[in-house]
Amino acid sequence: MDTKGKYDELNFTIPKGSKEEATSTAIELVERRNKLREEEWDYRTNRLRTPEVKKQLEDNHFALLDSWEFALNGLFTDLFKKQNLGLQQVIARNNANIFTTPIAVNTYIDSNFKSWSKDMIGYYVSMLTDFAYYQAEVLLPENFQDGTYTYEKVTQRKNKEDIINTGFNPSRAGQGQLPVGNLKYNREAIAYANERINKSIPDMAKTSKDRFSRSFRRSYDEAISKGLSGSQLTDYVADGVRGTLSKQNLNRGLMIARTEATGLANYGRKVGAKATGLVYTKQWITSGDAVVREAHMSLSGQEIDEHKSFVYDGYKLDYPGDYSNGAPANLTINCRCWLEYHEKRGI
Numbered sequence: 317m318d319t320k321g322k323y324d325e326l327n328f329t330i331p332k333g334s335k336e337e338a339t340s341t342a343i344e345l346v347e348r349r350n351k352l353r354e355e356e357w358d359y360r361t362n363r364l365r366t367p368e369v370k371k372q373l374e375d376n377h378f379a380l381l382d383s384w385e386f387a388l389n390g391l392f393t394d395l396f397k398k399q400n401l402g403l404q405q406v407i408a409r410n411n412a413n414i415f416t417t418p419i420a421v422n423t424y425i426d427s428n429f430k431s432w433s434k435d436m437i438g439y440y441v442s443m444l445t446d447f448a449y450y451q452a453e454v455l456l457p458e459n460f461q462d463g464t465y466t467y468e469k470v471t472q473r474k475n476k477e478d479i480i481n482t483g484f485n486p487s488r489a490g491q492g493q494l495p496v497g498n499l500k501y502n503r504e505a506i507a508y509a510n511e512r513i514n515k516s517i518p519d520m521a522k523t524s525k526d527r528f529s530r531s532f533r534r535s536y537d538e539a540i541s542k543g544l545s546g547s548q549l550t551d552y553v554a555d556g557v558r559g560t561l562s563k564q565n566l567n568r569g570l571m572i573a574r575t576e577a578t579g580l581a582n583y584g585r586k587v588g589a590k591a592t593g594l595v596y597t598k599q600w601i602t603s604g605d606a607v608v609r610e611a612h613m614s615l616s617g618q619e620i621d622e623h624k625s626f627v628y629d630g631y632k633l634d635y636p637g638d639y640s641n642g643a644p645a646n647l648t649i650n651c652r653c654w655l656e657y658h659e660k661r662g663i
């Protein structure tokens with residue numbers, strides 16, 4: 317194609333329908349395409365920042381999170397109930413003996429908690445899967461159209477198998493388009509869930525032992541001061557311990573569910589974001605309505621590249637609830653913060 321001299325000719329008046337007019341239209345087309353490209357990037361990098369979308373994202377995150385907190389609380393509450401029953405049996409077997417009972421109880425608690433991990437792993441991996449699907453769906457523009465879907469909070473108890481196999485994210489069922497599979501086939505996700513369980517079980521066991529020891533002592537001393545002995549003493553101590561622990565366990569299940577849910581939700585979202593293959597940033601969001609600890613208030617709104625970590629007080633946090641880099645419990649327990657991911661302009 318001969319283009320020689322064309323640009324010189326643009327300085328002259330161009331007759332309509334001429335070859336020269338076609339050239340100027342081509343330049344306009346390129347400019348228009350560039351402008352569209354700019355607008356598209358502008359849309360893609362900012363589409364999750366409008367107040368309406370942010371509100372919906374918060375609602376969806378909490379609908380899913382609350383459903384899981386409810387399920388995990390149910391799981392932990394059941395497990396603590398069984399544990400409490402087991403403790404009653406240990407007390408009875410040892411006739412509430414002040415020397416042998418605590419030793420037998422410690423052994424029982426350790427072996428009881430070992431059996432928890434089997435139930436926990438199924439819930440954890442299912443929750444990670446739900447949140448990975450959720451995040452991939454939000455971040456991929458073709459899947460998330462502003463305001464087109466909302467999640468419902470599930471507060472009816474579902475059976476274990478359903479929780480483990482289908483979770484609470486409706487788009488997980490029969491979802492072929494998202495680049496996320498069931499994370500029970502994902503080595504990293506399973507390793508993460510196991511790591512969390514291996515970290516939380518010893519903590520829970522220690523608390524169980526401490527609480528048992530205190531309530532056992534108190535009930536035993538009361539029984540002695542009442543002049544009880546034999547089976548009366550055993551019954552009195554067993555009742556006292558059961559009453560105290562079951563009351564404490566009500567809050568305990570929820571507290572553990574909440575702490576675990578935040579870490580799991582955020583890790584699941586991280587897996588989902590990564591699966592999209594897009595370039596993105598992550599932004600720390602604090603829940604507006606709840607009590608937000610001061611530490612997280614200062615992280616609120618911070619936005620960093622995907623591979624960087626948030627830093628507070630010298631501790632690195634990859635996401636809210638992350639204690640893998642040594643963040644102490646007071647930075648992760650009972651936290652309800654989360655990350656939003658924003659697509660970042662590529663080249």
Ligand SMILES: [Zn+2]
Pocket residue numbers: 602608609612636651652653
């Ligand atoms: Zn927080």
